[in-house]
Structure formats: C-alpha cells, structure tokens
Amino acid sequence: MSNLPLADLDAFATIARLRSFRAAGKVRGVSASSMSEAMRRLETQLGVRLFNRTTRSVTLTDAGERLLERLTPGLAEIETALDAINSFRDRPAGRLRLNVPGIVARNILPDIATRFLQAYPEITMEISVNDAFVDVLAEGHDAGVRYEEALHQDMIAIPLGPRHQSYVGAAAPAYIERRGMPSHPRELVHHEAVLHRFASGRTISWTFERDGETITVHPQPRMIAESIDLELAAVRAGLGIIFTFEEFLRDDLASGALLPVLPDWEQAFSGPFLYYPSRRYMPAPLKAFVDFLRHDRTSENRFICNRSVNVKLP
Template identity: 40%
Template sequence: MKREDLLDLNAFAAVAEDRSFTRAAAKLGTSQSALSHTLRRLEARLGVRLLTRTTRQVMPTEAGERLLATLRPALDRISDELSALSELRDKPAGTVRITCAQHAAETILWPAIERLMPHYPDVCVEVSIDLGLIDIVAERFDAGIRLGEHVARDMIAVPVSGEKRMAVVASPDYLARRGTPRMPQDVTAHSCINLRLPTLGGLYAWEFSKAGRELKVRVEGQLVFNNVAMILRAAAAGFGLACVVEDQVLPHIADGRLVRVLEDWCEPFAGYYLYYPSRRQPSPAFALLVEALRVRG
C-alpha cells in the first residue's frame, strides 16, 4: 500500500465518523477544501462513492459503511502499535485523550497532570470537559472519569477518588425567608436550582438516602444550569436550594455564604473512577497517567 493510500483512508475514516468535513479537518490539522479533494481522489481511485454530501450533513454510503467497518479496526491496531513503540524510548511519549466533568478535571485530573508533565515532556494530555456520558470508544477517547454508578460494566474501572457525598445548601437569607427543610420531601415546596443533564436531556433528580432508605425527588424552580459554578452562584444570591457534590461547596459553607441542610440524608456513595475498554492495549503514556491517578488502598 502506498503512503498516500493510508493517508486518504485515514481521512475518509475521520469524515465518516464525525459526519462533518469541518470537524474532521480540525482533527486532522488540514483545511476543508484539501480534505474534500482527498476524498474525491479516493472515490475516483476506488470507482465508488463513499460519502453522501448535503448542505447539512455528510453520511457514508453503503460502500462507505462497509469500508469503515473494515478500516477502523485496522487503523486502531496501527495506532496501538505506534503507541507501543514509545516503550523503546527512554521516557513515555504520545497523546492521551480523556473526557470528564469539570469537578473531576479540577480536583482529580489536573493535580496528576501538574505533577507528571514537567517530568515527561513527550507526553501530551488532551482533556475534554463534558457533563454528558459520551461513548468514549465512538468518540476516540482513551478513557473517561465518571462517578462509579455511571461506568459501564464492560469497562476496566480504576478508582481515582474516595467516596463522595451530596450536599443540599442555601443562603442564610433564603432559609430565613422560606424556612429550613427537615425531610427530603420538603424540598418540593421550595424554589430549587436545577441541573440539566445533557446526555439524558432531563433534569437531575435529587437523590437522598438514610439507613437503607433511598429517595429521588424531582424539584422545581426559576433557574436551570448545566454548570455547577453557576448553580452555587445562584444559591449564594438567595435564589433557592442547590444540590451538589459536597467538596464543591465546602468553601462556601466555611465562609458562611451557604448553609447546609438535610445532611443526615446525604450518605456516602461510590466516588470517581477512570474507565477504559477492556480490549484496549494501554500505551506507556496512558499507563503512566493511570498509575498517577489510581487511589491506593
């Protein structure tokens, strides 16, 4: 196979998977026009149309789907082998792509990156901040970091934090005006600041547990965010109750901006895990990051 054949096939795979010349061009570091020319050249050489192009989207044809199904495992194997070659270097090298939520990125991933990067100049880490539970295989991520309850069973899961707790909070002014909830059901009579979950398309149902009893409560209020920092800002401004992971709000509680309620109904649950496909062959750079993140017993 000629070198340009491999490059053209890789370009086709990027466009077919992203369903977009714009996103694929950005990923490959080329222009849309150059990428379009590459795909037309490949189609002419093969004598078959691989992509259907419209003004709104790009979709693989039947031939394109067949080629992609054959091509992707082969490209994955090549990528794994290239990554494995870094074992021959004095130090690990390569790029590691990880997706996680903002909280995990700030409190777990960044401290590990900050420790490692100065000692491994040939390792690059790309972090994608996303609340959604995306498919890391389809989106070409090496791993993700999520709460244990959200990790699929067919994934290798490595604990990267201790247990977590939720915290329900409000400003002193709000509680003085509206009263303090004593039971989880009481929050339905309050103004609550909601969190939008992008993957499920719905609002987070507040979860409570005590002595084996578990409750989920749907709450309502004037404000909905997909960002915890904005939720805490609104709560501190007196717009209602908020429910967030405990360590995200401890500084606000310590300085008196927010007051915690229903603490006895917020029991510990499984913390964050780094997860990746069991069939994945870890590169030295990836293995290095896993060990830096792993929580020791």
Template identity: 40%
Template sequence: MAREQFNDLLWFLAVAEERSFTRAAARIGISQSTLSHTIKRLETRMGVLLLNRTTRNVAPTEAGERLQQSLTPRIAEIEAEMASIMEYRDKPAGRVRLTMSDHALHTVVWPKLRDVLAEYPDIKVEFSVDSAFRNIVDSGFDAGIRLGESVENDMIAVKIGPDWRLVAVASPAYLAARGTPLHPKDLIGHNCIGIRQISAGGMYAWEFGKDGTELRVRVDGQLTFSGSYEMVDAAAKGYGIAYVPEDIVADRVAAGDLVVVLDDWSQPFPGYYLYYPSRRQSLPAFRVVVEALRQR
C-alpha cells in the same frame, strides 16, 4: 497509498469524531479552510459524499459512517503498535486524551497528575471537560472518568478517588426568606439551581436516599448551569438551592456562607473511576497515567 492520502483519511476521522470542522482543525493544528479543502478533495477522489454539512453541525453520511467504522480500529492498532515500539525509549512518550467533568478534573485528576507529568515531559495529556456520557472509542478518547455507577460494563474500570456525596446548599438569607426544606419533596416549591445533562439533553433529577427509600426530584428554578462551580457561586449569592459535591462547598459551609439542608437524605455513592477499552492498557504512556491516578 500516498502519504498525503493517508493524512486525508486521518483528518476525515478527526472531523467525524468531533462533528465539527472548527474543533477538528484545532485538534489537528491546521486552519479550518485547509481541512475543509482536504475533505472535499477526499470526497472527490472517492466519488462519494462523506459528510453532511449544515450551518450548525457536521455528521457522517452512510458512506462516511462506514469509512469511520473501518478506519477507527485500524488506526487504533497502528497507534498501539507505535506506542509499544516507544517502550525502547528511555522514558514513555505519547498522547493521552481524557474526558471528564470539571469536578473530577479539579478534585482528583489534576492534583494527582501534575507532579507525575513533570517527570515525563514526552507524555502529552489532553483534558476534555465535559459532563456528557461519551462513547470514548467513537469520540477518539483513550479513557473517560466518571462515577462508578455510570461506567459501561464492557470497559476496564480503575477506581481513582474516594466515595463522596452531593449535598443541597443555600445561603442563610435565602433560607430565611423562603424557609428550609425538611423533605426532598419540599424542593418543588423552591427556586433550585439546576444542571443540564448534556448527553441526555434534559435536566438532572436530584437523587436522595434515606432508610432504604430512594427519591428522584425534578426541580425547577431561574438558573441552569453545566458545571458545579457556577452553581455554588449562585447559591452563595442567594439565587436558590444547589445540589453539588460536598467537597467543593465545605469551606463556604464552614464560613457560614452556605447552609446544608436535607443532610440526612444525602447518601454517599461510588467515587470516580477511569474507564477504558482493554487495547489501551499495554501502552507505556497510558500506564503512567493510570498508575498515577489509581486510588491507593
């Protein structure tokens, strides 16, 4: 196979994984028009349509899915072998792609990696901030970072952060005007600031627990976000009650900008874990990242 034909397959795989010519082109570092022309050339050479294209999204055809499933493990084997050969270098090198939430990035991942990566300039790390529960293999990631209770059973999981909890907070002005909820069910009558679960497409149902009783409350309100930090700001400005990680509101609670409600119903749960398929553990650059993140 000619070298340019092998590149065509790699670029097809990028589009199939990203489900977008725009994101795939940015990932590869080429123009969108060049990528589109290359995929059309590949389809012409193979004599089959590999991608269904609409104005809004891109998805593999049946033939495209078969090609993607065939290519993914083979490319992974080549990458693993190349990375293993890099062990002969003085320092580890390579690219590591991680997917995580904004909270995980700001509170655990970046604080632990920023100093370590300064020692390894040949290790390149891509941080993809996304609250969706992705299949990291199909999406082309080396590892994902999620709460322990969300990690798939067939993955290797490494704890990277302490246990923590979500707390319900609101501004003093909001509580003075609307009253303070004393039971999770009281939230139904309040203006709650929601967060959408991107992978499921629905709103996150707030989870509470006390004395062995567990409750899930589907709240409603004027505002919905995809990240916790925007929710905190909206709550501080009086837009309603937000259910957010305790560590990111501690300063505002101490300052009196926010008040914690239903404190005794907010229980701790397993913190963040790095999860990945077994084939990644032997790669030098990846091992550096894992050891830097590992909870001591």
C-alpha cells in the same frame, strides 16, 4: 485510491470525532484552514463529500459515516503498531485521549493531569468532557472516567482521585430568610430548586438516606441548567436550593455566601474510576497513566489501591 495520504485520513477521523475543524486543528497543532485543505484534497480524491459544513456545525455525510466506520479500526491498529515502538524508548510518548465528566474535569483532574504531564513530557493529553457514559473505543478515546454506577462490568477500572465524595445541599441566606430552613427532606417539595440537566437531557431526583430511611423528592425547579456556573449564580441570588457535589459548594459554604441545607442527610458515594477496555496491548501513554495513578502518593490518590479491579454491577 491506493495513494490516499494517511495523514489526511487521520485528519478526517479527528474532525469527525470532534465535529469541528478548529478543535481538530488544535489537537493536531495546525490551523483550521490546514484541516479544511486536507479535507478538500481527500474529498477530491474520493470524489464524494464527506462533511456537511455550515457556520454553526460540522456533520458527516452518509459517505463520511461509512468511511469513518471502516477507517476507525484500521487507524487504531496502526496507532497500536506504532505505539509498540514505545517499549524501546526510555520514556513513553504519544497521545492519551480521555473522556471525563464535568466534575472530574473541573475539580479532580487538573492536579493529576498537570503532575502526570510534568512526569511524562513526551505524552500529549487530549481530554473531552461529557457527563454521559460513552463507548470509549467507538468515540476514539483510550479511556474514560466515570462513577461506579455508570461502569460496565466488562471494563477494567481503577480509582482516580478522592475515594469518597458527597452531595450536599445549600441555599443563600436571603432565600432561607424568605422561605425558611427545611428540617426534613419531605419539606423540600414546598421549596424552589436549582437543578442540573445532563447531556442526555435527564435531570435527577433528590434521594436522601439516613438510619435506613430512604426518601426521594421531586422538587419544584426554578432553574434547570447544564452549567454549574449558571446554577451557582442562581443559588447565590437566592432563587432556590441546590444539591450537588460538595466540591462545587465548598468555597461558598466556607465564606458564608451559602448556608448548608439538611447537612445530616448528605449523600456519600465512592469517588470516580478510570475505566478502559480489557485488551492485550495497552497503549503506552495509557499504561503510563495507569501506573502513575497506582503509585501516586502526593495527593488524594495516596488512597488508591495497588491493583486493578473489575467493577461488577447488579
């Protein structure tokens, strides 16, 4: 067992994290068949099956779960040790692994990520999209991006992207012509809604606040989906009213394809934060990204403060 190849162990951890041979191969720059061969070698040496493979899914066996649990801290230590060499380089190199929600992946991160990678050509960025709060270290990520209400107080957080965002309502002209334009949130209980369901299975009620008055509405759903593209298609077809990130609706509202609903009741909130655990040795790619966000002045990040903050929640 002392001659187990480190590369195969790292390949195992990547497959286990992504639950896909193909996705793991893309991350490592090899084919899915190469990843499969590495796992055959590893399972042969260990004498146990590590994965249950079907045409639809890849899951860990009990032995695989135990190996991943014991292996993850060791691989992290090795990566940290190798990353320390970056301090002797002119420019940092390595892999930056982020976990971000869908709105950030679609509307905020593209511009930031491309400019960061152009500035640091020897850094590779690996991005997972997940709307649920995750333990970034346990999931194999260096950092995550979430909104303030989802941050834990033991995390270091710095602003990323716009400092203010809003939830807005919209409906197709055909729907408004058929059902009428609501003038108050309470009227929404008589309307049909297109709702978003998060990966956790949770859908959220619509909450409105104005002049000290807070109203929570549980609308009647005509569609519940986990895809903003499906939701927008339904709204454009006149199937109901949607309340979502203003960024998702901006073009449709500007073109007149959708009409604003209850614009005086828009919900404003702070923009997203990059969060990561407080630890003594920060990986060089993450440190470079944090410094980049702090000093970026070419986009909405010009509003970012110049110091990290510990986010305190009730």
